[in-house]
Amino acid sequence: MTKLATHTESGYERSDFDFYPTEPWITAGALGKLTLRGEVLEPACGDGAMARILREAGYRTWATDIHDHGYDGLDGLHNFLDTPPLDPACGIRTIFTNPPFGERGKLAEAFVRHALKIMMPVGGLVVMFLRVDWDSAGTRADLFERRPHWSRKLVLTSRAQFFEGEHGGKKNHAFFVWDALHSGPPTIDYINKPKVAR
Template identity: 35%
Template sequence: MTRTTSPFRAPHDYYPTPPGGTRALLSVERFSGAIWEPACGEGAISKVLAAHGYQVVSTDLIDRGFGTGGVNFLAEQTSRARNIITNPPYGSGLADAFVRHALCLVQPTGGSVAMLLNLASLAHPMRHAQWVRRPPTSLYVLDELTCWPNGIERGFAAEHRYCWAVWRPDHVGRPSLWWLSTSVQM
């Protein structure tokens, strides 16, 4: 997958997730079975999941020295674990593609999907039909989370607000909405 990157975006949309973001999710959600983190980067989410007792399969398109590099999630035909949890790349519609593909991959496993998304993405008119057709089970709005590109502070990244969108198998109806603190210690 070759893409041109905006000068205002980190290469390959690499924005590591601070541990508090994943701990916040785990303060309210439990996952049965192994978890695949398909955009693992240097392991920010994977390490928190493993520290909480989950078996984690970590892959990424780019080899950053953690997990298995060179794996194009969007080209995978089967899920590598029952559940999928990630902070997907956002540029060029990739977050939408990750959500759709993850939901397809976990359908045979009966697993769940959790995606860290830009809160503004929930209100985008191009996504309306997708979200209404397949709404998440739960949306968790994070109080404060900044995913700095490669650890380098840039102003635009601080302007984003994030939420976890969680899809459970066989969910029907509207999602629940709740607020989470990223300062939770577990």
């Protein structure tokens, strides 16, 4: 993996294109708690870590990225932030991804806002893997009001490992879920890492 010379809060150098593959148990854990809607767009698919699990679970998944990280299931190179509004006849009803974080989380916020902009009008679902405290910023408070349909938070009880040789990771993460068809208050649940059989 090519790295840039910029260091992040984790103490590791920032990866080109904020490329941090997601461990399989994380995506599988989310799918154990959620039922996705329609076809799925994974717009920051990287090496296919999430897309593989989504496809194995039976979801028709479109895997795109702004850069080719070598995933043989890549459907095309595309800047997600340039995605136009979806035709209602389009089958995509879920966006599921680990978005690039960017400086101070600005790119992740742009991904969330754009995903909501194109999914909510077609009755869709947005599932984003973010730092667990991502909902505590005042500048993002509008994202967690009843509209745009803030519905669920799935907190990992073990830390994600993004770097080779890393033990337990440096940050806590959760899946944040917005659902155009949701009514009522948001709920919270937890994803446990499976125990390794000895």
